[in-house]
Amino acid sequence: MHFTTSTVVVGLLAVAASGVSAVPAKRRPDKGHTSRRVELGPRPEYLINNMDEGPLKDKLALCLEKKVYTTHFSIGHRGGGCLQFPEETMQSLVAGTRMGAGIQECDLAFTSDRELVCRHDQCDLHTTTNIVATTLGAKCTTPFEPASDGKAATAKCCTSDITLAEFKSLCGKMDGYNASATTPEDFLHGTPNWRTDLYSTCATVLSHKEFIQYVDSQGLQFTTELKQPRVPMPFQGNYTTQMYEQQVVDEYVEAGINPSRVWLQSFVFEDVAYWLKHAPEFGRQAILLDQSGDPPTSTVEKAAANLTFYKDAGVKIVAPPLPYLVSVDADGEYVPSIYATKAKELGLDIITWSLERSGPLAQAVARNDYYYSTITNGTHRDGDMYKLVDVLAQDVGVKGIFSDWSATVTFYANCMRLF
Known part of the structure; x- marks a missing residue:
């Protein structure tokens, strides 16, 4: 339902x-x-x-x-x-x-008809909704491919692949997937064991x-x-x-x-x-x-050095x-x-x-x-x-x-x- x-x-x-x-x-x-x-x-x-x-x-x-x-x-x-x-x-x-x-x-x-929707990533529908197990799965950037010959199951489904009306027909689920899945239905599993699927019964996407x-x-x-x-x-x-x-x-x-x-x-x-x-x-x-200090290409110290530029540019909150x-x-x-x-010194x-x-x-x-x-x-x-x-x-x-x-x-x- x-x-x-x-x-x-x-x-x-x-x-x-x-x-x-x-x-x-x-x-x-x-x-x-x-x-x-x-x-x-x-x-x-x-x-x-x-x-x-x-x-x-x-x-x-x-x-x-x-x-x-x-x-x-x-x-x-x-x-x-x-x-x-x-x-x-x-x-x-x-x-x-x-x-x-x-x-x-x-x-x-955004969707294919340029409507704005709530998703943590434009291309996370394959892990956060049931799209691969619906007819809309055929519209995905990369439709579901089962695990075989030592290769993990894959899919890549984006909001920009479908319209708002199609997006609204999906069920939200706990983020995760089953890399060993051989069917789209099996792919939907994979919730971390410290979360729960108790309330993951077709959540309403927005x-x-x-x-x-x-x-x-x-x-x-x-x-x-x-x-x-x-x-x-x-x-x-x-x-x-x-x-x-x-x-x-x-x-x-x-x-x-x-x-x-x-x-x-x-x-x-x-x-x-x-x-x-x-x-x-x-x-x-x-x-x-601000995630500019993430390794391996940067450090927190380098990220701190950027704060003066942001402050001078008019940014008030980091x-x-x-x-x-x-x-x-x-x-x-x-x-x-x-x-x-450094952020406190700058008044950010x-x-x-x-x-x-x-x-x-x-x-x-x-x-x-x-x-x-x-x-x-x-x-x-x-x-x-x-x-x-x-x-x-x-x-x-x-x-x-x-x-x-x-x-x-x-x-x-x-x-x-x-x-």
Whole structure:
């Protein structure tokens, strides 16, 4: 069954009512908070119980029974419910909102008829939807090919391969695939064992306009990331990058959204520069996502050296990944990095990503997970998650944290009164 948007919202609101840390949230008009009751479930308490003994654990434990409010410090990454709900879908969006995310994300791609949709990558439909097991699979850039003779199964399916109507006929699923699959149906499997397929039962994929409508109805703020096109531009000969950059702005304007509620994002400096020049009311709080220090071609130190250029160009907010901002000292304690120190010296605001992306932290460290690559020597247990969040908030001074499970950040922000 493919749910309609209204059915999903009503059904998931009923399911979400089982969280154990639920308390009524009051509307705070000065902050634009939703009046929806925030429910955190058991994870924050689990993380606190797993922490090393000390003042931070004691302080967080005292907050477990306090009232919880929606907070802009908590940003729903791909909706904010991706540990259990398919990313970039209505289900993830509703779950993250229920867990108090005050800013919600839609990563943006375009269809063959140039409509904007929420996808983390323009060409991820083969791992995040059921497309290869539908008749639309024949339209994929690379249709499904089974595993054989020691070669892995493959497929590559892009939003630009299909129309908006065709995209809306798909079911969202947990990101993953089965490399040994011999049939399209088998290819759909492959969810990491620390996530779940319990709610992966034909999740509702979203257009950007649907995303705007839902987030606006909840009184929240928006962050839309313009994903880099995976097809040659101009697309179809005349759809330019500049048209793509402008289209996201136009959809917010057409929906009557005040630019102060919108935080556009891009990894591409030229996108942010376009908004600064051509849509300054949106550009003034556009976020430059910065991954320029990734190995093997660069370092975090080199990325920090670029910050002066961004500042001089008018960028006000940078968003590097977690490992750019925190390192460990000689005692194995988390401390601000060179990048974090430089950004603060320049007066740049900082947002970071993505908490709860890595599964159990002991496993993440063992496989040298990207998000913990600079702090492996100081990370030993799941409870270290809150030690990391505390350093990011109190020492680095980030303005918000993207998370795949919004309750974790929402709880911390409420305890520390970061609204």
